[in-house]
Amino acid sequence: MNLEDELRAALRCKEPPPDFAARVMARVAAAPARPAGRAWVRWTAALAASVVLAAGALEYRHYEGERAKEQVLLAVRIAATKLNKAHRKIQMLNHRSNS
Amino acid sequence: MPERAPSGAGELEFAGLVRQHQAMVYSMAWHFLRDRAVAEELAQEVFLSLHQHLAELESAAHVQNWLRRVASQRALDVVRRRQRRPMVSLEDAPEPVAIAPTGDPMLGGVLRKLVAALPEKARAIVILRYQEDLDPTEIAAVLQIPVGTVKSQLQRTLALLREKLMRTVGEVRL
Numbered sequence: 001m002n003l004e005d006e007l008r009a010a011l012r013c014k015e016p017p018p019d020f021a022a023r024v025m026a027r028v029a030a031a032p033a034r035p036a037g038r039a040w041v042r043w044t045a046a047l048a049a050s051v052v053l054a055a056g057a058l059e060y061r062h063y064e065g066e067r068a069k070e071q072v073l074l075a076v077r078i079a080a081t082k083l084n085k086a087h088r089k090i091q092m093l094n095h096r097s098n099s
Numbered sequence: 100m101p102e103r104a105p106s107g108a109g110e111l112e113f114a115g116l117v118r119q120h121q122a123m124v125y126s127m128a129w130h131f132l133r134d135r136a137v138a139e140e141l142a143q144e145v146f147l148s149l150h151q152h153l154a155e156l157e158s159a160a161h162v163q164n165w166l167r168r169v170a171s172q173r174a175l176d177v178v179r180r181r182q183r184r185p186m187v188s189l190e191d192a193p194e195p196v197a198i199a200p201t202g203d204p205m206l207g208g209v210l211r212k213l214v215a216a217l218p219e220k221a222r223a224i225v226i227l228r229y230q231e232d233l234d235p236t237e238i239a240a241v242l243q244i245p246v247g248t249v250k251s252q253l254q255r256t257l258a259l260l261r262e263k264l265m266r267t268v269g270e271v272r273l
Contacts, residue, residue, distance in 0.1 A: 016125035
């Protein structure tokens with residue numbers, strides 16, 4: 001008698017009850033749904049979403065920069081207008097005092 | 100989009116996989132746990148998990164290895180949970196009743212009981228070696244332990260089983 005052969009015989013596969021597969025299929029049908037798709041599809045979708053978000057953030061920063069530039073230019077234009085007015089007033093005053 | 104339960108061809112294909120591997124998964128659980136109800140529940144859960152991971156498995160061999168690994172891990176988990184309660188180790192287990200000296204159903208029954216009383220890692224190794232006929236390298240891959248550990252555990256376990264059996268059937272050369 002060989003112990004290893006006896007172990008092989010003792011541990012040979014046993015069939016489960018006859019309705020085992022049917023019960024598995026019933027549980028599969030009753031199991032809650034889970035997100036479909038292969039892992040690489042999910043990873044690709046996540047990567048694409050990240051790229052879109054990053055592009056959006058860059059675009060927003062660009063838009064904010066443009067807006068800030070316009071505000072600075074407006075401020076410069078207002079300041080220039082005021083300076084021109086002040087300059088004209090000074091010239092008028094000088095003109096009066098000279099005449 | 101949520102995945103629905105398999106239907107049509109997918110259902111038939113998965114049912115075919117269950118039928119193809121059910122004896123292997125159920126037997127691993129049964130030899131581990133020696134409890135038909137728990138073994139069947141464990142085997143069903145392994146197949147439910149297979150259904151959820153099926154899209155990630157690329158070949159028939161991959162499916163088989165995955166089933167072996169998950170069935171082993173889940174059986175080990177059940178054994179560990181049970182061990183929180185006091186258990187009788189193989190060393191302390193009562194000797195089996197006297198049996199006939201040649202291979203017969205009684206000897207098989209005694210061996211199965213002795214295997215079921217082994218520490219969980221040794222039990223997993225013996226089941227994968229003699230039920231699934233895996234070599235030590237394959238067992239090491241399934242259980243994610245070093246090959247050297249598998250070989251030394253296997254040698255020690257065989258010596259222990261031989262000694263236990265010799266006490267019962269002393270005159271038989273094992």
